[in-house]
Amino acid sequence: MIPTHEALVADLAELIAIPSVSADPAHAGDVRRAAEWVAGRITAAGGSVEIEERGGRPLVTGRVPASTGGDAPTVLVYAHLDVQPPDPLELWESDPWTLVERDGKLVARGIADDKGHLFMLLEATRLLAEAGELPVDVRFTIDAEEEVGGHSAVDWVEEDTGAADVALVLDGGYATETLPSFCTALRGMCYFHVTVRTGERDLHSGMYGGAALPATHALVQVLSAVLPGPDGRVPEPLRSGIVPPTEEEVAGWSALPHGREELAADGARPVDDRAEDEFRLRTTAEPSVTVNGVEGGSPRLQKTVLPVEAQANVSLRLAPGQTTKAMAPVFERLLREAAPKGATLDVELWSTGEPGHVDPAAPAVVLALDAFEQVLGTRPVLVRSGGSIPVVAALVARGVPAIVTGFTRPTAQLHSPNENIPASALRDGLETTVAVLRRFGALDTSSQGESASRSRSSA
Structure with missing residues (x-):
């Protein structure tokens, strides 16, 4: 079912080649072109799509129906199509808008943040729909102003009254070079x-x-x-x-770099004698x-x-x-x-900005963890983020469990020249996304709906 690596790279290269820099008004037309490219992929998967202007930039929303029809679970997926400016150009070892494979890595502006992930969501949905094996309704919310702190996607999530049993947010990465992670909480x-x-x-x-x-x-x-x-x-x-971290979350922190390393890497000094040992607790929980x-x-x-x-x-x-x-x-x-x-x-x-928290024991989280372990052979570690992701907080406020993850590595050089992901991550990420969508077909929509209703009432 999964195309060859060469075919995947060629398809993704089309999106990479569009310089969709949201921070530069000169690229407004390119941002629009990227939105139209994404919309075309949703349509090609048998879906319906709309591009609406919000705050002067496009927001792509769409839906690809489940192959099974009927009362299938609904997955709301999020990614963003805009990218950072490529400057300084002299530090790039190749053209930032040309996807190249070098030293076992795929290199280009946006490959890690976030066009590679966007492509995985679109392609996984298309492949399953084309095979008549898509077990869920997939709803798309594709942002074009994430890199400039825009709120159009957040506003849409808050206004939306459509179905959403789980959200899959691919705008993250591994905790280490070899350890995948799920972000279950945000400050x-x-x-x-x-x-x-x-x-x-x-x-x-x-x-x-x-x-x-x-x-x-x-x-x-x-x-x-x-x-x-x-x-x-x-x-x-x-x-x-x-809400304190669970035993599973705390146990997972032991696989991450010690606070001493985290602070030293950025030239920081601990605020007191216990700060290094309590780094994860203090900065995320x-x-x-x-x-x-x-x-x-x-x-x-x-x-x-x-x-x-x-x-x-x-x-x-x-x-x-x-x-x-x-x-x-x-x-x-x-x-x-x-x-x-x-x-x-x-x-x-x-x-x-509101914090967000997803119960690590929620059925959707467990299903996604199982899918990652099935494909990658490693169960993701559960982490919390010390920062904020507004769209995730908005989803959680609706009572929608959000799976926040991705396939970038700490060495991805996000927002810097020579942005990259491992070449193998493209296929691994696509296969894993397919597996996640398959697993979500087993979601109990009645229990998810009740959970969402309770969360709305308590918000």
Whole structure:
């Protein structure tokens, strides 16, 4: 059923050759061409498709019906067709828009992020439909502005009322060069801008120092109320609602690089003696607070004043199980309670993003794990992400279990020259995607629907 490696490379090369750089207005026509290429593949698989303009960029949605007809499970698949700019061009060893095989790798802009994965989803669906063996309805949501932080796909997911028993999101990769992974949880974020004022004007530090309250001192006092303690944990009120990792997740972390290696690789210093050993827990399963920037007084000039105003940007990363609605007011309360008498505090919530969590024991997750193990001979490790993927959070909020995975490797050089995947990953990924879709045919749609309904009610 699976075409030869040469045939797959030739097909994928067509999509790679379209420079769909969403960040550059000069490539708006190319982004549209890529959307039309994707739409053509969905149509060729016997599906229906629509390209709608959202925010000036196309969003491709479509459906390929199950070969069996009737009440088949529905799989909502997501990937993105836009790519990063190829600059700096002089560092590429070959043309970024020409898919080449070199040293056992396929190299081109977008091959790893995310056109290779997009191609796997399209081709797996086509192959099964063409053979009359597609056991699920496949719905497509293909984004054209992921690389510029657009929200069209997220908005579509939130507006959509169609069926979705499981979501398959191919926009990820292996935990190591040889170990596949599933991301089962994501942190969310509340981003605050804090301003402290302590008077009408800056004052002479010789004449007023020790008696008048500087805004910089007040800001430090305010921020101390939300920063982690000696044990590395944020204050207890900010820990409410956390869904702790399962034993299976924690066991899987042992197969990943130690926190000492992760920190050292990026030239970082541990915040305390336990940070290296607790790296995975702290960065993926616990809330964290970071002072992202501070401004007040004159940090460069020798200016002997008591500043009247100081500002800070502070981000609260939310752990799986928490919500922005519940935690943002708690964060602000802690800040205000810590403000010294005489200080005026202004707290603005600039942006938010919800965390997401998928039960690792959910039937859809187990079926997908089985499919990966069947094809690759290795069961994926369950990991959590310290960052956020808005479309995944939106799916989880709908009660749709999302399988977030992929076939890139840590050495893929994402967003850099000579982006690549192992040449073998193209066929391995396609065979695995076919196996996953086959396994999803066994999903109990009634139980999935009830689960989704419960999640919608609790959201």
